[in-house]
Amino acid sequence: MRATKNSKKRDAVKAFIMETHSHPTADEIYSHVKCEFPNVSLGTVYRNLARLEETGEIKKLSFTTGPDHYDGDTSDHYHYICRSCGRIYDMPAEVKDVIMKAAKAGAPGTVESHDLVFYGVCRDCLKSTGNNA
Amino acid sequence: MRATKNSKKRDAVKAFIMETHSHPTADEIYSHVKCEFPNVSLGTVYRNLARLEETGEIKKLSFTTGPDHYDGDTSDHYHYICRSCGRIYDMPAEVKDVIMKAAKAGAPGTVESHDLVFYGVCRDCLKSTGNNA
DNA sequence: GTCCCTGCAAATCCTTTGCACTCCT
DNA sequence: AGGAGTGCAAAGGATTTGCAGGGAC
Numbered sequence: 539m540r541a542t543k544n545s546k547k548r549d550a551v552k553a554f555i556m557e558t559h560s561h562p563t564a565d566e567i568y569s570h571v572k573c574e575f576p577n578v579s580l581g582t583v584y585r586n587l588a589r590l591e592e593t594g595e596i597k598k599l600s601f602t603t604g605p606d607h608y609d610g611d612t613s614d615h616y617h618y619i620c621r622s623c624g625r626i627y628d629m630p631a632e633v634k635d636v637i638m639k640a641a642k643a644g645a646p647g648t649v650e651s652h653d654l655v656f657y658g659v660c661r662d663c664l665k666s667t668g669n670n671a
Numbered sequence: 672m673r674a675t676k677n678s679k680k681r682d683a684v685k686a687f688i689m690e691t692h693s694h695p696t697a698d699e700i701y702s703h704v705k706c707e708f709p710n711v712s713l714g715t716v717y718r719n720l721a722r723l724e725e726t727g728e729i730k731k732l733s734f735t736t737g738p739d740h741y742d743g744d745t746s747d748h749y750h751y752i753c754r755s756c757g758r759i760y761d762m763p764a765e766v767k768d769v770i771m772k773a774a775k776a777g778a779p780g781t782v783e784s785h786d787l788v789f790y791g792v793c794r795d796c797l798k799s800t801g802n803n804a
Numbered sequence: 805g806t807c808c809c810t811g812c813a814a815a816t817c818c819t820t821t822g823c824a825c826t827c828c829t
Numbered sequence: 830a831g832g833a834g835t836g837c838a839a840a841g842g843a844t845t846t847g848c849a850g851g852g853a854c
Contacts, residue, residue: 582836584820627778649790652790653787657782680810698843739844
């Protein structure tokens with residue numbers, strides 16, 4: 539395992555992901571960290587995100603469209619994506635037990651993790667206009 | 672809605688996705704269609720994949736790494752990805768009812784669809800070497 | 805003939821990487 | 830000093846797009 543030195547930039551990246559619940563993209567994280575460290579580079583953000591994901595401190599979320607998002611909440615939970623506004627919401631992990639049981643029955647090998655993603659239109663979007671932007 | 676004309680290329684793209692169970696990538700589809708139509712272009716494959724997905728004839732699968740895959744089986748089922756060999760397996764949809772019930776309870780809006788993806792190491796890989804390629 | 809479909813190549817988007825330099829220990 | 834961290838910019842992979850020509854109706 540490679541030695542890890544202190545890094546203000548990495549701390550800033552992690553701090554932002556931890557404090558926000560917005561599941562930011564690399565670019566959003568970059569913009570934010572840039573306020574505190576105007577000379578930070580996007581490459582550094584990506585490198586630190588990769589490192590933080592490796593160590594399990596954050597989770598990377600990939601969807602069918604657009605860039606990856608990052609989540610500082612590594613506890614069991616799922617995600618809901620509004621296909622109108624694109625916002626990502628957290629969903630409780632209630633179904634985890636059932637899913638793992640089903641996995642044991644049907645999986646062609648070991649199951650180490652899984653992702654459950656819901657797609658729909660959130661109440662805010664249904665309420666505000668009734669149409670999809 | 673735009674009119675749709677007959678297209679040999681699109682038929683070939685669709686036929687291949689329908690007949691294979693390998694969840695091919697755009698590039699794999701391109702390679703295959705190129706056998707029958709040597710002058711087909713990758714852009715055309717992507718355009719036709721997008722069209723077929725729009726009409727619901729096929730499904731696009733995105734994962735945390737690598738290119739998108741396409742699935743001709745649009746029935747309810749989930750996917751298992753071996754993180755050793757990268758193969759994608761189908762998993763039965765047994766848990767769908769539970770998931771939809773949980774979704775109704777916890778979702779911040781309507782739920783129109785969802786994706787459940789499992790990650791692990793398949794038996795083939797566990798068996799053959801015990802290590803990850 | 806009209807409009808869709810296609811080939812080609814350039815462009816775009818997102819992400820990774822090489823290299824030289826800086827900072828931490 | 831020595832190696833990890835960084836900025837910058839170029840490279841990279843995947844996908845999309847503009848445009849002109851070809852094909853279906």
